[in-house]
Amino acid sequence: MLGVFFCNFSYFEFDKSIKITDIIYWIITSTVGLYIAINVNKVFQKNHSEKDIIILEIKTIIKSVDKMIFFIKMKRLPFETIKAQFKEINEHLNLLDTLIKESHCSTLSLSNHKKKLHELRRLITGLSPTNGFIILKNSNFNDISKNAREFKVAFYKLIFAINKC
Amino acid sequence: MTKHFLKISKDFSETPGARYYSDGNFSGEEFYEKILRYAFKEALEDDSKLVIDLDGTEGYATSFLDETFMRLAKEFGKETVLKNIELISIEEPDWKDEIISYIKDVE
Numbered sequence: 089m090l091g092v093f094f095c096n097f098s099y100f101e102f103d104k105s106i107k108i109t110d111i112i113y114w115i116i117t118s119t120v121g122l123y124i125a126i127n128v129n130k131v132f133q134k135n136h137s138e139k140d141i142i143i144l145e146i147k148t149i150i151k152s153v154d155k156m157i158f159f160i161k162m163k164r165l166p167f168e169t170i171k172a173q174f175k176e177i178n179e180h181l182n183l184l185d186t187l188i189k190e191s192h193c194s195t196l197s198l199s200n201h202k203k204k205l206h207e208l209r210r211l212i213t214g215l216s217p218t219n220g221f222i223i224l225k226n227s228n229f230n231d232i233s234k235n236a237r238e239f240k241v242a243f244y245k246l247i248f249a250i251n252k253c
Numbered sequence: 254m255t256k257h258f259l260k261i262s263k264d265f266s267e268t269p270g271a272r273y274y275s276d277g278n279f280s281g282e283e284f285y286e287k288i289l290r291y292a293f294k295e296a297l298e299d300d301s302k303l304v305i306d307l308d309g310t311e312g313y314a315t316s317f318l319d320e321t322f323m324r325l326a327k328e329f330g331k332e333t334v335l336k337n338i339e340l341i342s343i344e345e346p347d348w349k350d351e352i353i354s355y356i357k358d359v360e
Contacts, residue, residue: 167270167271167277167314168268168311171268171311171312171313171314172311172312173312174312175311175312175313175344175345176312178345178347179344179345182345182346202347206347206351209315210315213271213313213314213315213316213317214314214315214316214319215316216271216272216273216275216276216316217270217271217276217277219277220277
């Protein structure tokens with residue numbers, strides 16, 4: 089179409105005058121267009137940085153869970169370290185909960201993650217340490233490692249959910 | 254009602270241990286027998302509440318808290334304990350509900 093237009097350019101006649109209403113109409117249209125573009129971009133940027141902050145916090149938790157899984161695999165968990173790790177994870181989880189509630193993903197719930205943390209903590213720190221270590225037997229190892237894996241997967245699922253909202 | 258205060262990290266240990274003496278240092282059993290039962294008794298005698306601050310430690314084992322508060326409820330009765338203690342746990346707020354459930358679970 090553009091080709092046809094330019095080949096027959098001389099065919100068209102153009103006014104050398106312009107109506108004031110056309111100018112006003114053009115200015116209003118451009119301003120509204122620009123305003124919408126800027127605001128859509130602002131909302132997109134805001135949502136994007138919110139997601140980045142939340143996902144960063146989730147990744148911090150995953151790293152701590154990985155450290156815990158390392159000890160679980162060895163079936164020998166240093167009691168003091170594990171207690172401190174659980175506290176650290178719980179504090180991050182509470183912070184994450186606050187961040188999510190304040191974000192545009194506020195409908196997401198962490199109650200399942202809290203429940204899983206509570207269960208894992210009970211399974212591990214409910215055991216008696218021996219010489220400063222919690223020693224896992226085959227009977228409780230399977231249950232604990234399954235719970236730890238599920239806890240970690242729950243955070244990856246949360247990242248997917250954050251990206252969708 | 255006046256209040257008595259007990260901060261575990263200051264009055265007992267920053268690294269509370271597990272359930273029994275045999276589990277190592279600063280067990281729940283030790284905390285209960287050496288600190289908590291006397292502090293609670295004293296608060297009751299003064300017609301006061303005992304405020305227990307859980308913050309400032311390097312973390313708790315569930316066995317420590319379970320042993321401590323289960324024994325408190327067994328000795329003094331769960332109604333008396335629930336009426337006369339107040340828990341502070343800003344760092345890990347969910348401990349408060351957890352401890353209340355330990356107390357309520359005592360037969």
